[in-house]
Amino acid sequence: MRDIAEKLNVxxxxxxxxxxxxxDVGEKTRKAVLELAKDLDYxxxxxxxxxRKSKSNVIxxxxxxxxxxxxxxxxxxVVSYAQKDNFIVTVSxxxxxPKKESDLIGELIGMNVSGIILSPCRNEIxxxxxxxxxxxxxxxxxxxxxPTNYHGHYVRLNDYHGAQLAVKHLIQQGYKRIAHxxxxxxxxxxxxxxxxxxxxxxxxxxxxxxSLVKTCEFVSSEEGYYFTKELMLSPNPPDAIFTVSDEVAxxxxxxxxxxxxxxxxxVGVVGFSNSEVSxxxxxxxxxxxxxxxxxxxxxxxxxxxxxxxxxxxxQKIFEAKLLIRESSVRAKR
Amino acid sequence: MRDIAEKLNVxxxxxxxxxxxxxDVGEKTRKAVLELAKDLDYxxxxxxxxxRKSKSNVIxxxxxxxxxxxxxxxxxxVVSYAQKDNFIVTVSxxxxxPKKESDLIGELIGMNVSGIILSPCRNEIxxxxxxxxxxxxxxxxxxxxxPTNYHGHYVRLNDYHGAQLAVKHLIQQGYKRIAHxxxxxxxxxxxxxxxxxxxxxxxxxxxxxxSLVKTCEFVSSEEGYYFTKELMLSPNPPDAIFTVSDEVAxxxxxxxxxxxxxxxxxVGVVGFSNSEVSxxxxxxxxxxxxxxxxxxxxxxxxxxxxxxxxxxxxQKIFEAKLLIRESSVRAKR
DNA sequence: TTGAAAGCGGTACCAA
DNA sequence: TTGGTACCGCTTTCAA
Numbered sequence: 001m002r003d004i005a006e007k008l009n010v011x012x013x014x015x016x017x018x019x020x021x022x023x024d025v026g027e028k029t030r031k032a033v034l035e036l037a038k039d040l041d042y043x044x045x046x047x048x049x050x051x052r053k054s055k056s057n058v059i060x061x062x063x064x065x066x067x068x069x070x071x072x073x074x075x076x077x078v079v080s081y082a083q084k085d086n087f088i089v090t091v092s093x094x095x096x097x098p099k100k101e102s103d104l105i106g107e108l109i110g111m112n113v114s115g116i117i118l119s120p121c122r123n124e125i126x127x128x129x130x131x132x133x134x135x136x137x138x139x140x141x142x143x144x145x146x147p148t149n150y151h152g153h154y155v156r157l158n159d160y161h162g163a164q165l166a167v168k169h170l171i172q173q174g175y176k177r178i179a180h181x182x183x184x185x186x187x188x189x190x191x192x193x194x195x196x197x198x199x200x201x202x203x204x205x206x207x208x209x210x211s212l213v214k215t216c217e218f219v220s221s222e223e224g225y226y227f228t229k230e231l232m233l234s235p236n237p238p239d240a241i242f243t244v245s246d247e248v249a250x251x252x253x254x255x256x257x258x259x260x261x262x263x264x265x266x267v268g269v270v271g272f273s274n275s276e277v278s279x280x281x282x283x284x285x286x287x288x289x290x291x292x293x294x295x296x297x298x299x300x301x302x303x304x305x306x307x308x309x310x311x312x313x314x315q316k317i318f319e320a321k322l323l324i325r326e327s328s329v330r331a332k333r
Numbered sequence: 334m335r336d337i338a339e340k341l342n343v344x345x346x347x348x349x350x351x352x353x354x355x356x357d358v359g360e361k362t363r364k365a366v367l368e369l370a371k372d373l374d375y376x377x378x379x380x381x382x383x384x385r386k387s388k389s390n391v392i393x394x395x396x397x398x399x400x401x402x403x404x405x406x407x408x409x410x411v412v413s414y415a416q417k418d419n420f421i422v423t424v425s426x427x428x429x430x431p432k433k434e435s436d437l438i439g440e441l442i443g444m445n446v447s448g449i450i451l452s453p454c455r456n457e458i459x460x461x462x463x464x465x466x467x468x469x470x471x472x473x474x475x476x477x478x479x480p481t482n483y484h485g486h487y488v489r490l491n492d493y494h495g496a497q498l499a500v501k502h503l504i505q506q507g508y509k510r511i512a513h514x515x516x517x518x519x520x521x522x523x524x525x526x527x528x529x530x531x532x533x534x535x536x537x538x539x540x541x542x543x544s545l546v547k548t549c550e551f552v553s554s555e556e557g558y559y560f561t562k563e564l565m566l567s568p569n570p571p572d573a574i575f576t577v578s579d580e581v582a583x584x585x586x587x588x589x590x591x592x593x594x595x596x597x598x599x600v601g602v603v604g605f606s607n608s609e610v611s612x613x614x615x616x617x618x619x620x621x622x623x624x625x626x627x628x629x630x631x632x633x634x635x636x637x638x639x640x641x642x643x644x645x646x647x648q649k650i651f652e653a654k655l656l657i658r659e660s661s662v663r664a665k666r
Numbered sequence: 667t668t669g670a671a672a673g674c675g676g677t678a679c680c681a682a
Numbered sequence: 683t684t685g686g687t688a689c690c691g692c693t694t695t696c697a698a
Contacts, residue, residue: 001675011685016677026683041465046443047384048675051690056380058423058444066412067626069609072405079399079426088440090391090423093412107421110379111391132374250613276402280583282615293400334691344669349693359667381691384674 004036019044050112059303060090060108061117062101069275070292071119074143077296078117085304087114096121105129108138115139115303117296123188125150139306141299141314145188153306155299155316159189159272162288162320163196164203166242166270169286169322171204173330175240175268179212181227181252183219183244190219190244193272197242212238219244224251232259232267240268240328246275246287249327253281269327283326291318337369352377383445392636393423393441394450395434402608403625404452407476410629411450418637420447429454438462441471448472448636450629456521458483472639474632474647478521486639488632488649492522495621495653496529497536499575499603502619502655504537506663508573508601512545514560514585516552516577523552523577526605530575545571552577557584565592565600573601573661579608582618582660602660616659624651 001019005012010029017025018033036042050056061078063071079089090108094101098121108116109132116138125147133140142154170178180197183190194213201208211234214227224243228251231238243249249271253263261267263283271278271287278285295318302314334352338345343362350358351366369375383389394411396404412422423441427434431454441449442465449471458480466473475487503511513530516523527546534541544567547560557576561584564571576582582604586596594600596616604611604620611618628651635647 012676013678013685013687014683017684020677024683029683043439043443043465045384045445045675046440047380047389047445048690049677051378051380051384051692052675052677054690066409067402067406069400069402069405072402072408073400075405075424076399076426079424083425083437086440088423088425088444090421091408091412092416092421093409104416106376107379107419110376111421112378112380132376253613277610277613280586280610280614345692346669346671346694347667349691350668353693357667362667378691381674382693384676385691385693387674 001042003040004033004042007036008032054112056112056114057086058088058090058111058113059115059117059300060092060104060111060113062092062094062104062108063119064094064096064121066091066093069277070144070273070290073292074119074296074299077293077298078300079296080293081297081300094121098122098126102126102129105133109133109136113138114307115141117141117143117299117303119143120145120147123147123186123191139303141302141306143295143299147188151313153302153314155295155302155318156189157288157290157295157318158320159192160196160199162272162322163193163242164200165320165322166272166286166288167197167200168204169324170240170242170268170270170328171200171206173240173264173268173328176206177209177212177236177238178206178240178242179214179231179238181214181216181224181241181243181248183216185215193244211236216244216248219248221247221251221254224248225255226251228252228255229259232256232261238267240270242270242272244272246271246273246278246285249285249287250277250281253285263327264330268330271327274323278323279325281327286325286328287323289321289323294318334375336373337366337375340369341365387445389445389447390419391421391423391444391446392448392450392633393425393437393444393446395425395427395437395441396452397427397429397454399424399426402610403477403606403623406625407452407629407632410626410631411633412629413626414630414633427454431455431459435459435462438466442466442469446471447640448474450474450476450632450636452476453478453480454520456480456519456524472636474635474639476628476632480521484646486635486647488628488635488651489522490621490623490628490651491653492525493529493532495605495655496526496575497533498653498655499605499619499621500530500533501537502657503573503575503601503603503661504533504539506573506597506601506661509539510542510545510569510571511539511573511575512547512564512571514547514549514557514574514576514581516549518548526577544569549577549581552581554580554584554587557581558588559584561585561588562592565589565594571600573603575603575605577605579604579606579611579618579620582620583610583614586614586618596660597663601663604660607656611656612658614660619658619661620656622654622656627651 018030092104216223274289351363425437515527549556607622
């Protein structure tokens with residue numbers, strides 16, 4: 001910039017104004033500056049600018065697991081929208097570790113990010129970083145997992161209702177003993193899905209049976225496999241299994257195949273997430289759609305709005321949609 | 334920082350030194366500073382620091398498509414390693430658009446990133462940004478798709494050999510007419526896989542048949558579906574199909590099922606990538622493993638090395654591994 | 667061991 | 683419409 005100023009015999013101020021398309025600069029001067037800038041391959045130093053303005057064109061997103069299909073679609077949604085506004089997105093992985101999560105938020109604050117999108121790993125929000133963010137006027141949008149004590153911006157799916165749909169569907173298909181392989185207690189979504197499961201049973205006058213509910217630690221397909229074996233070998237096995245995620249359903253499939261049990265005739269299965277895999281399994285897995293890209297896009301929109309006006313909490317709950325495929329539809333008999 | 338300095342009646346310089354654990358600061362002073370910093374919830378301004386040092390702790394990664402499983406594993410590899418060194422990773426999506434790609438690189442240069450990891454969308458490297466990067470001393474590591482005219486750091490898979498393995502395997506299984514659904518010509522990996530296909534045929538004295546090679550525009554499952562129909566309805570249909578990616582193989586599966594053709598007995602299928610899905614298809618898809626996480630980790634390692642010493646080009650080619658599953662193994666007859 | 671001052675590359679304010 | 687100058691928060695050099 002100084003180069004340009006010197007060569008053109010104008011002040012740095014003027015150059016800055018020209019480059020930023022401010023109004024108050026002579027037409028000739030502007031032209032000259034812009035031209036020379038191009039010639040010199042001038043590229044603006046975003047760091048300096050954001051230091052001065054104490055506002056960067058960077059937003060941060062923190063997700064529990066990057067290679068997970070759902071999260072990668074959320075990321076895609078955020079990045080594609082952010083790119084349109086020339087915002088840069090930094091991405092970090094909390095690995096379901098609350099300590100890491102708050103460290104990462106600290107780092108992002110230090111980077112002066114304009115906003116943060118977070119899918120928290122625990123069911124309660126860490127108030128200390130919430131305050132730090134408020135102090136620094138950095139808006140936060142939560143995604144997918146929303147702690148019950150949080151009242152700011154968020155975008156999520158109606159997990160409760162989704163689970164209800166899934167279980168209701170199984171009941172309508174004539175399944176009598178429906179098991180649920182759920183996620184850990186400190187996950188808000190696992191809890192909501194579990195509650196939906198209970199509610200659907202209740203509404204259909206089916207007694208809740210504790211022995212039909214299993215809790216995963218890692219929500220892995222291995223656990224799905226293990227719990228399915230346990231369930232099917234019990235004295236009074238279920239005839240359907242609703243899992244907290246498609247990934248767990250993968251394990252369920254493997255276990256049932258190994259035991260020569262037919263899906264859906266012997267055991268019905270419904271997953272959750274509409275992961276890429278689910279539509280290519282044999283039989284195709286009935287599941288709940290979780291529109292990651294839309295969720296990411298909307299989270300970014302909320303952030304944008306929050307930059308512009310100090311609005312009240314923006315909250316969006318996507319309605320759950322049941323995708324009925326093969327794993328839950330019994331052959332007519 | 335000024336707050337701390339004033340409260341402690343020391344200079345800002347001293348505070349800076351204490352916080353950065355420099356040697357030349359009194360033990361008492363250091364203790365006091367660190368303590369007060371914690372009390373005040375001081376978080377360092379990375380922007381200011383990186384402006385002054387003209388070196389940020391940020392690296393950028395640019396990928397063609399974020400929700401693609403392979404790329405999301407590469408991203409995971411990069412982020413998890415970068416996080417260990419307290420490096421922040423920005424992620425952008427080129428959407429296979431060369432113009433966008435160079436714009437994004439420009440933005441990253443403006444951000445003063447310490448380094449860039451890129452999976453380029455075209456088979457030739459854009460020399461103008463290569464120069465810009467050199468001028469700014471920003472190291473670049475290419476990943477997966479490596480243009481032939483590029484001689485810097487890179488990490489990739491041996492696609493050529495992988496394709497050869499795949500086709501050789503099909504030949505050994507007794508398939509006679511092996512089709513190839515390939516990717517576009519300007520993709521280095523599609524080209525390498527195609528060459529591997531040709532080479533395997535040659536080595537086994539099988540004549541190359543132009544009518545058995547189809548070229549995708551988008552490398553989508555729809556194209557796989559469409560080309561499979563075209564191939565199987567031709568006068569002299571193939572008895573095996575090798576696809577440029579697992580995604581395309583998905584379409585192949587759908588088409589063959591619709592035509593009541595049995596995999597692998599009527600038609601053998603081999604994919605490429607070892608995507609998450611491939612192991613859960615029916616039948617399980619034989620494919621080539623593409624270790625995304627390792628590739629990402631190594632790309633980051635190369636970057637780190639490049640920061641430290643101005644080494645010569647670091648290049649790693651992962652050997653391809655054939656995962657023989659069900660889609661290519663004929664029942665004994 | 668400590669401090670003063672310069673400056674990284676911009677932007678904003680005030681004066682001309 | 684332009685220019686001068688202070689300053690964003692931190693690091694570095696030089697001097698004390």
